[in-house]
Amino acid sequence: MSITSIFAQQKFEQLISEIDKGNFSNSEKAIDSLLISSELSFEEKSYLRFEKERMNRIRLDFQKSKQDIINFSKEFLPDVNDEMILNWEKDGSLEFMIIDGEKKYFNRSHTNLFRINKELRKIKESKLGTLKDSLDFYLEKNIPNILDKLKNKESINPQKIKFTYTVSVKPNMVPNNEIIRAWLPFPVEYNSRQSEVRLISVNNDQYVLSGKNQKHSSIYLEKAAKENEPTIFEYSVEYSAKPLKYFVDAKEIIGYNKESDLYKTYVKESAPHILFSEEIKLLSNEIIGEEENPYIIAKKIFTWINDNIPWAGAREYSTLRNISDYCIDRMHGDCGIKTLLFITLCRYNGIPARWQSGWMLHPGNVNLHDWGEIYFEGIGWIPVDQSFGIIDSEIEDAKYFFFGGTDQFHMIVNEDYSDQFYPQKNYERSETVDFQRGELEWRGGNLYFDKWNYNMKVEYLN
Template sequence: MNTRDWNETLRSLNVGLPDDVERLKAAGYYEEAIARIDAYLAEDWTKTQNSPYSQGLCPHMDVQPENPTPHGVDVLRDAMIAQREIMRRIPAEYTWSKADAIAEMQRRVKDFTPEEFEMLDRENRMDWRFVEGEKRYQNRFASTLIATHADLARRQIDPPAQPDSEKERCRRLHEKMAEQGSASARITLKASVGMSDEAFAAALAKAKAEGRDAVHVRAWLPLPAACLSQSDIELEEFTEEPTVIAPENAPQRTVCWEADLTENRSFGVQYSYRNTAVYTDPFDTPSAPEQPDFDTEEQPSHIVFTPYIKALAAQLTAGITDPMEKAKRIYDYVTLNVRYHYQPSYFIHESLPEHCARDRRGDCGIMSVTFITLCRAAGIPARWQSGLYVTPDEVGCHDWAMFYVAPKGWLYADCSFGASMARRGDETLRQHYFGNLDPDRMVANSVFAAPFTPPMLGFRADPCDNQTGEVEADGVGLYGDETVSSKELVQYIEE
């Protein structure tokens, strides 16, 4: 039975790949690349090392010299194991051919033309990769285009019903926080996670073929964690007795169930908490001459000070000595330059901040980790925070950042909301999300890419974060349509 946490192999992604595998991956020939990796992992270096035997000769040798790396270099093996899983998942994230993508846009947008598609493609407004020799577009390319192009949104053939304006809600909460010093809400949520019926049937069939009559399932759901903004946490109800409830200060707080299932079922929880957003002016107090150095380290494979990241951080902070001003310059860079794009699974990304800073596109999590990485490269403590965005009308996944400047302490930076306000031309609200949030949050995670309690050993669907839950069947991590999850607002009381 597997006892290793395979997610730890992802920390070695920056090591790279053998040249032949790297070229195959870049060209999108994933099946051949995976086959090459399998061959590398199976290689016995004692048999292929420099010797007469490796030349097809069998002369007399007194002593075969001992190879110091009989199974290869450990970090390269880990990199190949992680890359193999990434390449296994990529094709499911990029499924639209060019012809089908154009047809999908014509189905959703009035008078959309192939020429428009070509123009958007040249402008790099769609995420694509080569998959087995063919250019394929990311699954949510159409939703990204419509969400980020006002003209396309106006031309939708079947536009969705518009809820109450998010901008107006943010404006009202900002004014309340500025006038009263804070805003808070008492929120009750219900969540569940489990295997899809199809995935469970396949796992049960495999178990029976191996002489077992049940599937060993472990499931994790995020829980509200104790933090600066969150209090009065109550775990009100579970669908069944949990195996482990992580402490309130766990870096990625979860509830875990472990069961042998002969029939499929989901695991669920209902909880409540109070979230309080305290208003602050980041610049009303001079920064202290001495600043701390915690939370300024690299954290491979994503929070890494590459040459590009170091050069960008240096350019953004050149001539600035005040750490608050440095953080604001980094926030301005992200919110004014990075375009919002729906993303494929974070699992298949190899360097989130590097690609975001170069390509200038990302979603809330990618913007957040880019801000964190640039802050750390500039010597400013910064860390991750995430969970859910909760209003009386919706519940959705969301990520943001925290940064530290003495004597103010920990402050917030929601680059995604800031970028959204920049697109809408609301500078007041863009400025609000440097230093402040709002009470519409459920905080579950405070450390990027942290393990669960207990750790999930199979590859996670999202090794960076946890917002909808994870499932492991017989030691294998599930992802995509192999899992089913839900989030439901039970009660929202603004206080």
């Protein structure tokens, strides 16, 4: 968050409070009145326009009714009633908002309910059997094999992957012949983990690759919209990837060079999502106790989040004001939310930590994915996947494989969050934190996710 945005938030504190209370219609009218004023700066007007856009995005995220929740819950709990619904709301299992006086539930709150609430999770498990999915079984089977090869220093052939990424803008989202600008996610060259990136094809005569200096790796395309037709952007790429595991002995961890630029950069707060709030400080004290070894501290944080923060489908990040605090407040989160909590707690404890994300391309489990990295002096940056967490295994190194390890199916696109694009984007982003689906705009404004679809087709070449 820029200094200007922080000042704007302070200036419009009362308005922001009304928005957060769900008083959207009155807030929109207030914003419209303020935007007419010539006394506001360009930055302040931009801030207010995005607050108005944020309300639209929240409306899209909260469209379920109480009856929708009841209908879904009856599959596992036939006698579900209003009192149960109210109790789930009170204990935080069921996410809702009062928007202009009407209670609306988060679009994924019904499925999240049976992940977040421990009793309901048990009920679901009793009816369906194990709640492990195909990814759990895949990791439990393959991680020990990867570990054996890495420990024995056996050669592991890189996994060669080809994928085709497609974005299709729905017909008539922009006027005929208007140019649509598109930034699509593109795999980055990242040491031995990800290499030999090669663009195979692109359905455009001209394109721009962002280059190594950008934290968001992208391929940029432009196309003119045609009336009554979808506008399609598509490219294919190949790359190679290897698994990696750092076998760290906590006793060999040395002190940080606290005067280095790296240390100063990656232990500091970064508004709005990495802030050392009172909630972060209290939670840190609970988790860490008197421990001083950075490696053990980071492992304690990793373990606590794994054991206490269940995975749940997430709201769009652009609708959340502080993601790490949101995670503590709601006590659940998806991969990015859990990762930001991990990063924040590490930084608060003086451990350099940063964001990394892209896609998970595991066979049968292809999806957007976020994780992080932490830094130890004399070792360097090591990967940490807080969402994959602790693997169900009796082997300690397998259990904690994703604390200091990664497999060959984590495709890296981003080496930080909320960074700039190349070429520069003119309008607000659809995803203000991450970059995995893409970003699109035209001269009339941003094209939000409801205006287009995306698809990832993966081929495993060996």
